[in-house]
Amino acid sequence: MMDEISPQSTIRPAAHRDSNTVVKLWKRLVTEIDVAAGYPDLHAAVDKWSDRLGRQIDEEKAFVAELDGKIVGFACYVGRTAGSGLQNRRTDRLKGPGLPIPLGVAYVTDLYVTPAARHQGLAQGLLGVIMRGAESTGFHTVWTNTSSRNKRTLSLLSKLGFAPLQGFQIPDLDNQVYYARAL
Numbered sequence: 001m002m003d004e005i006s007p008q009s010t011i012r013p014a015a016h017r018d019s020n021t022v023v024k025l026w027k028r029l030v031t032e033i034d035v036a037a038g039y040p041d042l043h044a045a046v047d048k049w050s051d052r053l054g055r056q057i058d059e060e061k062a063f064v065a066e067l068d069g070k071i072v073g074f075a076c077y078v079g080r081t082a083g084s085g086l087q088n089r090r091t092d093r094l095k096g097p098g099l100p101i102p103l104g105v106a107y108v109t110d111l112y113v114t115p116a117a118r119h120q121g122l123a124q125g126l127l128g129v130i131m132r133g134a135e136s137t138g139f140h141t142v143w144t145n146t147s148s149r150n151k152r153t154l155s156l157l158s159k160l161g162f163a164p165l166q167g168f169q170i171p172d173l174d175n176q177v178y179y180a181r182a183l
Contacts, residue, residue: 073113081138
């Protein structure tokens with residue numbers, strides 16, 4: 001699945017050859033949104049995240065945005081459907097706060113576009129590819145979260161039909177807001 005946003009930009013599934021570039025972008029993401037302080041050992045966090053990225057690539061749940069042939073953004077999701085062969089497990093759990101993800105929910109764990117590549121439809125393209133891919137593989141809903149101060153992302157989520165997930169909060173992440181969209 002590959003989408004062309006403009007003649008210069010493309011959204012495509014991430015490949016293992018993209019891992020080093022995507023990990024560098026993830027480090028920029030955690031630094032930019034000022035959560036690096038929440039990782040006492042950022043090196044260990046990068047290693048864990050790299051392992052998860054490898055699994056997401058294998059499961060076709062990681063995508064990259066390219067502009068003029070250079071990777072400038074990425075998005076990843078986690079989750080399971082009833083047909084995934086893991087029916088005995090009711091939820092997936094993200095590391096950290098242990099967010100429970102119900103069966104059939106695709107949770108967008110990461111979405112990032114470099115500042116120089118923003119306002120060109122790449123974040124919208126990444127979310128669009130995730131939503132279409134998730135729906136075609138049996139997911140019924142997409143969840144995501146962002147900072148309550150991230151007005152650009154909040155506006156994009158609203159534009160794409162996401163609505164606040166009422167009554168959902170994780171301790172120690174009080175500035176985060178959670179959104180859902182049925183597929």
